Amino acid sequence: MLFNVSITRLTHIAFMTLCAIGLNISVTHAEEDVTDIAAGQINPKYTQYKENFSVKRLFASRCSWCHQGYGLKEADGPRLSGTDKSKEYIIEQIAYGKSPMPGFRKQLKPWQIEALADYIKALPDVEL
Amino acid sequence: MTRWTTTAAVKAISAVAFLGFASQAMAADVTWDRLLNAQNDDANWMMYHKDFTGHHHSGLKQINTRNVKNLKLAWQHNPAATKRGIQGFPLAVDGMVYYTTTSGTIWALNGATGQPVWHHAAKIDVERAEGTFYNPYNRGLAIGHGNVYMGTTDGRLIALNAKSGEVVWDNEIMTVAKGNKGFTGAPVIVKDMVILGANGGELAGCCGPIYAVDAKSGSVTWQFDTIGGDQRSRDSWGNDSWKIGGGGGWMTGSYDPATNTVWWGTANPAPDYDYIGGDWMNNGPRPGLNLYSSSVVVLDADSGELSAYFQEMPHDAWDFDSAVGEFLMVEKDGKRNMVHPNKGGIIFVYDADSVGGGNELAVNNAYMIGETFNYIKGVTKEGRLVGRRELPEGKHMDVCPAIDGAISWNTGAYNPKRNTHFMLTQEFCFDIEVVNPERPDDFSGQAYFGASWTSKAPKQKVDGTPVDAAYGTLQARDPLTGKMKWRVEYKYPVLASLLSTGGDLVFVPGADGMFDARDAKSGKLLWQSNMGTGAHGGVITYMVDGKQYVAVVTGWGSHVAGNYPGLFGAPFDTMSTDTGTLMVYSL
Structure with a gap:
C-alpha cells in the first residue's frame, strides 16, 4: 500500500514537495482530483464506442448509490480505490454481482463494464 | 430464557409441530372485521401499522413506567438468511408471532416460548432479484383470510396457510417486461384484497405500480401506476420521460375506512438529481412536476382510481420521496387529520376528508422537524416548499440532509392519550457532484442516478448553532401543530421504528444495539438493554395468556446504515451486516 491518505493531504504533500525542491511554482488551491486523473487515462480508450465518453458519468449513473465519492469512499459498498483485485475479477463482479451487489451484465454493454473496471484499477490508493 | 439457533429451530419444527398446531387450533381466523377493528385489540398486532389509525400504539400497560426496570429477555430466535439484518415488522396473532427475514423467509413461532411452529423460505429467482440493489430486503407481511401474505424481491406475492405454512398460491405480480423490480414492503389487507407497492425510485422504468390482489385467488384486482397512469401524470413529464x-x-x-380510501406514499422520480437546475419545468432529463412521484396518493379502495393526491416534493431534486408508510389518523375538534412524514424532514397534516374527484388534498398544516436542513429554506403551512436549493450540474458542498433524508423509512409512534407524536430525525449531509447521467433504455429497470456524493457531518443547525458531528434526534411533538414537548439527542441516528404503549412508554431500538424504554411524558430513559447489534426494523407489543411481551428485530446493514462507519467509526466499522435476531422481552 503506497498511500492511504486524504486528497487534501495528498495535495498538501505535493505542494510541500514542490517547495522543498525549490521550484518557483505558484500553487493556488490546485485541488488534484485523482478521479479526474484516472478517468482521463481511461476515457480516450472508449471514445470509439461513444463520442465524448465519460467513465465518471457512467459511474455516477449506475454505481453511486453504493460506492461514494466515485469509488474513493466506503459506504454501503466498499471503497474501490487501491483494490488488489485483477481487472478480470472486477469485470466478473460488475457483470454478475455478489449479493447485495446487483449484476450489471444485462444493463451495461461489455465495453462499458470493461471501462468501469479500467477506471477502478486506475484509481490510486486514496481514501476520502 | 430459550435461545433458538437456526439449525436447532429447523430440526425442532417437526418435533413441535403438534404443539404448534394445537396452539393454532385455538386461534381464530383474522377476518376483515378483526382487522377493521384492530385498534380495539391490544393483545394482538395484526398488521404492519398495528391498525388503521397508524399510531403504532398499543394500550397494553402491564409493562409501564413503574416496572419497566424489571423488563428482561424472555426468548430470542436466530433465523438464517439475515443479510443486511432483519428489517420487517413482526406480527402477533392469538399467541403466535410471525416475522420475515431477508430474501423472503417467514417464521411462525409460539409467542410465549419462541418455539418454531413452521417456516417457509421462498424460492427467489436470484438472477432477477439481484438485478436491483434492494435484493435481500423484506420488510414484513400481512395476515388475514386464513393466510399470511408476503411480497418478494422477484415480483411475486405469496399466500401461505397461516396455520400450516403451506403455499396456498404463489403468483408473479410484476413482470420483467416492466423492469427488474419487485417488492420489499409489507402488504396490507383491505377487505378481500392484499395491497402492496413496487419498489422503483431511482430504478429506470415504468410505472411504479401499486397493486390490489385478490386475497383468495391471487389475481390482480386493480393496479394504480404512480407515474404515467393518467394523462395528468404523463403531461407532467416532458419528452415522454415518464417511461x-x-x-x-x-x-x-x-x-x-371512513372514506374507503387507500393512502400510499410514492417514491422519487428517476434520475435521482437533475443537472438542469432551476429550469426543470422546461428542460433536463424529466421536465415538469413529475406526477405522482414523491407524492401521497389516495386511491378508491374498490376501484384503485385516484381519489386525491398531494405532491410533497414537486419535481423532486433531492430524492426526498414520500414513501414513508406512516399515515397517522388524528381527530380533533371534529376534524379528521391524516399526518404523513416526508423524507425531507417535513410533517404534512392533510384534511382526511378532502378526497374525491382526483384533486389535490387540502393541507391543514406542514412543519419541519429536521434540524440541519438547507435544501429548502422551509415549508408553508399549506405544504409548499420555500427557497429551493437546486443542484445544477457541478459540485455542491454541504447539502443537508444527505440523500438518506432527515427521516428514514421506518415509522414513528403516537400516544393518543398524550396527543404526542414520537419521531426520529437523522442529521447528516453530503458533498455532491451532479452530472448529466447516462440515459438507460425504456423499461430497463436500470439504476439511474445523476450524481456522485460523499456523506459528512453537518456544520451547523438551521438556527446557526455550530455542529461538529452527525447526530440524530427523538422528538415528541403535537402532531397537528408541531409544538415540541421534549427532545432527546442520539449520538447515532436511530433507524428503527418506534413503539408507544399504554404504559406511558416509548420504545426505541438503537442503531448501536441499545434498546431504550423512555417515559412518554418526559423522554427520560427508564430502561436499557444491549441487544448485541444495531436495529433498523420493527418493534411491537402483544399479550399471551395474560402476559405482555415486547418484540423487536435486530440486524444491521442498508444504504443508510452504510454511511455510519464513515460518519462515526466504531462501533459500526466492525458491526456485522449478515446477522439478525428476533428479541422478545417480558417482566
Missing part, C-alpha cells in the same frame, strides 16, 4: 421515471410505493401505506 423511465421510477416512482413506485415501496413502503406500506394505510386505509381510511
Whole structure:
C-alpha cells in the first residue's frame, strides 16, 4: 500500500514537495482530483464506442448509490480505490454481482463494464 | 430464557409441530372485521401499522413506567438468511408471532416460548432479484383470510396457510417486461384484497405500480401506476420521460375506512438529481412536476382510481420521496387529520376528508422537524416548499440532509392519550457532484442516478448553532401543530421504528444495539438493554395468556446504515451486516 491518505493531504504533500525542491511554482488551491486523473487515462480508450465518453458519468449513473465519492469512499459498498483485485475479477463482479451487489451484465454493454473496471484499477490508493 | 439457533429451530419444527398446531387450533381466523377493528385489540398486532389509525400504539400497560426496570429477555430466535439484518415488522396473532427475514423467509413461532411452529423460505429467482440493489430486503407481511401474505424481491406475492405454512398460491405480480423490480414492503389487507407497492425510485422504468390482489385467488384486482397512469401524470413529464421515471410505493401505506380510501406514499422520480437546475419545468432529463412521484396518493379502495393526491416534493431534486408508510389518523375538534412524514424532514397534516374527484388534498398544516436542513429554506403551512436549493450540474458542498433524508423509512409512534407524536430525525449531509447521467433504455429497470456524493457531518443547525458531528434526534411533538414537548439527542441516528404503549412508554431500538424504554411524558430513559447489534426494523407489543411481551428485530446493514462507519467509526466499522435476531422481552 503506497498511500492511504486524504486528497487534501495528498495535495498538501505535493505542494510541500514542490517547495522543498525549490521550484518557483505558484500553487493556488490546485485541488488534484485523482478521479479526474484516472478517468482521463481511461476515457480516450472508449471514445470509439461513444463520442465524448465519460467513465465518471457512467459511474455516477449506475454505481453511486453504493460506492461514494466515485469509488474513493466506503459506504454501503466498499471503497474501490487501491483494490488488489485483477481487472478480470472486477469485470466478473460488475457483470454478475455478489449479493447485495446487483449484476450489471444485462444493463451495461461489455465495453462499458470493461471501462468501469479500467477506471477502478486506475484509481490510486486514496481514501476520502 | 430459550435461545433458538437456526439449525436447532429447523430440526425442532417437526418435533413441535403438534404443539404448534394445537396452539393454532385455538386461534381464530383474522377476518376483515378483526382487522377493521384492530385498534380495539391490544393483545394482538395484526398488521404492519398495528391498525388503521397508524399510531403504532398499543394500550397494553402491564409493562409501564413503574416496572419497566424489571423488563428482561424472555426468548430470542436466530433465523438464517439475515443479510443486511432483519428489517420487517413482526406480527402477533392469538399467541403466535410471525416475522420475515431477508430474501423472503417467514417464521411462525409460539409467542410465549419462541418455539418454531413452521417456516417457509421462498424460492427467489436470484438472477432477477439481484438485478436491483434492494435484493435481500423484506420488510414484513400481512395476515388475514386464513393466510399470511408476503411480497418478494422477484415480483411475486405469496399466500401461505397461516396455520400450516403451506403455499396456498404463489403468483408473479410484476413482470420483467416492466423492469427488474419487485417488492420489499409489507402488504396490507383491505377487505378481500392484499395491497402492496413496487419498489422503483431511482430504478429506470415504468410505472411504479401499486397493486390490489385478490386475497383468495391471487389475481390482480386493480393496479394504480404512480407515474404515467393518467394523462395528468404523463403531461407532467416532458419528452415522454415518464417511461423511465421510477416512482413506485415501496413502503406500506394505510386505509381510511371512513372514506374507503387507500393512502400510499410514492417514491422519487428517476434520475435521482437533475443537472438542469432551476429550469426543470422546461428542460433536463424529466421536465415538469413529475406526477405522482414523491407524492401521497389516495386511491378508491374498490376501484384503485385516484381519489386525491398531494405532491410533497414537486419535481423532486433531492430524492426526498414520500414513501414513508406512516399515515397517522388524528381527530380533533371534529376534524379528521391524516399526518404523513416526508423524507425531507417535513410533517404534512392533510384534511382526511378532502378526497374525491382526483384533486389535490387540502393541507391543514406542514412543519419541519429536521434540524440541519438547507435544501429548502422551509415549508408553508399549506405544504409548499420555500427557497429551493437546486443542484445544477457541478459540485455542491454541504447539502443537508444527505440523500438518506432527515427521516428514514421506518415509522414513528403516537400516544393518543398524550396527543404526542414520537419521531426520529437523522442529521447528516453530503458533498455532491451532479452530472448529466447516462440515459438507460425504456423499461430497463436500470439504476439511474445523476450524481456522485460523499456523506459528512453537518456544520451547523438551521438556527446557526455550530455542529461538529452527525447526530440524530427523538422528538415528541403535537402532531397537528408541531409544538415540541421534549427532545432527546442520539449520538447515532436511530433507524428503527418506534413503539408507544399504554404504559406511558416509548420504545426505541438503537442503531448501536441499545434498546431504550423512555417515559412518554418526559423522554427520560427508564430502561436499557444491549441487544448485541444495531436495529433498523420493527418493534411491537402483544399479550399471551395474560402476559405482555415486547418484540423487536435486530440486524444491521442498508444504504443508510452504510454511511455510519464513515460518519462515526466504531462501533459500526466492525458491526456485522449478515446477522439478525428476533428479541422478545417480558417482566
